[in-house]
Amino acid sequence: MNTSWKAGTARANITPAEPLWLAGYGGRDRPAEGTLQPVWAKALALEDAGGRRGVVLTTDLCGLSRGSCDRVRELLRRSTGLTTAEIFLTSTHNHCSPVTSDSLVDYYPLDGAVWDGVHRYTRRVEEQLAEIAGAAVSSCEPVTLHAGTGHADFAVNRRNNREADVPDLRAAGTPLAGPVDHRVPLLTARRRNGSLLALLFGYACHPTTLSFYQICGDYPGFAQEALEARHPGATALFWTGCGGDQNPLPRRSMELCRAYGARLAAGVDDALNGALRPLASELRTAFVTVPLPFEGMPGRTELQDAGETGSAIRKRWAARLLARLARGEALETEYPYPLQAWRLGDQLWFGLGAEAVVDYALRAQREFGPDTWTCGYAHELIAYIPSRRVWDEGGYEGGNLYEYGLPAERWSGDVEERIWAGVHAVTARVERTSGV
Numbered sequence: 214m215n216t217s218w219k220a221g222t223a224r225a226n227i228t229p230a231e232p233l234w235l236a237g238y239g240g241r242d243r244p245a246e247g248t249l250q251p252v253w254a255k256a257l258a259l260e261d262a263g264g265r266r267g268v269v270l271t272t273d274l275c276g277l278s279r280g281s282c283d284r285v286r287e288l289l290r291r292s293t294g295l296t297t298a299e300i301f302l303t304s305t306h307n308h309c310s311p312v313t314s315d316s317l318v319d320y321y322p323l324d325g326a327v328w329d330g331v332h333r334y335t336r337r338v339e340e341q342l343a344e345i346a347g348a349a350v351s352s353c354e355p356v357t358l359h360a361g362t363g364h365a366d367f368a369v370n371r372r373n374n375r376e377a378d379v380p381d382l383r384a385a386g387t388p389l390a391g392p393v394d395h396r397v398p399l400l401t402a403r404r405r406n407g408s409l410l411a412l413l414f415g416y417a418c419h420p421t422t423l424s425f426y427q428i429c430g431d432y433p434g435f436a437q438e439a440l441e442a443r444h445p446g447a448t449a450l451f452w453t454g455c456g457g458d459q460n461p462l463p464r465r466s467m468e469l470c471r472a473y474g475a476r477l478a479a480g481v482d483d484a485l486n487g488a489l490r491p492l493a494s495e496l497r498t499a500f501v502t503v504p505l506p507f508e509g510m511p512g513r514t515e516l517q518d519a520g521e522t523g524s525a526i527r528k529r530w531a532a533r534l535l536a537r538l539a540r541g542e543a544l545e546t547e548y549p550y551p552l553q554a555w556r557l558g559d560q561l562w563f564g565l566g567a568e569a570v571v572d573y574a575l576r577a578q579r580e581f582g583p584d585t586w587t588c589g590y591a592h593e594l595i596a597y598i599p600s601r602r603v604w605d606e607g608g609y610e611g612g613n614l615y616e617y618g619l620p621a622e623r624w625s626g627d628v629e630e631r632i633w634a635g636v637h638a639v640t641a642r643v644e645r646t647s648g649v
């Protein structure tokens with residue numbers, strides 16, 4: 214088996230110079246008041262023995278828009294020749310990071326001048342992502358890649374457990390309800406001298422331990438920081454799994470946030486010290502979009518009603534859509550959902566557009582094997598992506614498309630079926646073609 218890969222890393226500090234509004238919660242009423250921990254964009258470039266390339270880009274942001282993802286890809290296409298399929302772009306969904314352009318547009322009570330600052334910040338982040346990807350590509354050196362799995366158990370299915378009950382249930386040793394994915398997938402890149410170049414790891418849980426007014430990476434920020442301190446010379450990069458319906462519980466204290474970061478880092482170190490699988494030097498990449506139709510699209514009357522009686526978010530949503538209709542614009546009837554598959558040797562890794570619920574990762578493990586990795590926060594932040602089960606059950610993650618600015622109440626009922634057809638399509642394009 215040929216295990217000769219090349220890899221390179223780079224990073225950029227994306228902590229804003231000015232006090233921007235923080236993303237992810239609709240209830241904040243003022244901008245950030247300081248920085249507890251810098252937020253980062255990081256890149257891991259890979260090249261297999263056949264010269265096939267890919268770059269993983271992670272950010273500690275809540276999520277980028279489709280426009281931002283497209284601009285990063287275009288900058289990278291021009292500077293490096295990398296294609297969309299070769300760029301695995303993901304954000305942690307951290308709720309203590311700055312608001313970015315065209316994402317959750319009706320969610321925050323911001324005026325035009327504030328949005329101008331957001332747009333300036335976002336454009337700079339897009340450039341930084343392209344810069345670090347280029348730097349990672351040009352710093353590639355010989356490495357070996359290994360894959361393994363650790364464990365961390367702080368993610369709780371938030372649909373099936375009342376947040377207030379969780380501490381008592383945990384203390385009593387009562388099993389918590391609902392599906393979870395407690396695996397900690399790990400990819401390592403080691404230099405020729407045996408030292409670690411990169412630790413790329415995931416976990417299926419919302420980074421919503423904290424809800425304050427300081428910039429911070431939440432539990433993934435502390436996990437990455439701890440791993441980089443323990444493994445000098447290594448870059449730790451985090452991706453969020455299918456955690457659309459998973460919360461770190463209990464939460465809302467710095468002590469818990471640091472503890473969850475430490476537990477996740479310990480899960481990574483357990484994987485590192487456990488049975489790691491060498492990955493043959495063959496990289497395959499594929500990307501498709503599948504159209505996901507909307508259901509419950511509002512007409513002018515529904516929007517006028519929502520504009521009068523809805524929540525503040527719903528009023529902003531209704532006013533913006535009514536203005537679009539007044540300009541003669543047709544509202545979109547579907548979303549081009551992004552889906553990616555990478556195969557590194559025998560390691561399969563899916564990237565689903567954000568924010569997919571845990572059922573998608575569990576289905577991928579059932580169908581493609583227990584070592585299959587599924588990122589539920591790849592590419593742009595779109596909306597909750599329910600499975601058929603969650604769609605049938607309804608509730609917060611079953612709909613709420615309006616909160617993300619989409620012109621509908623929820624996805625059509627075949628959302629999982631359509632995504633799964635796309636998963637099979639990308640998987641077929643990364644199937645093994647040689648006996649490596």
Ligand SMILES: [Zn+2]
Nearest residue numbers: 306419457568
């Ligand atoms: Zn979320």
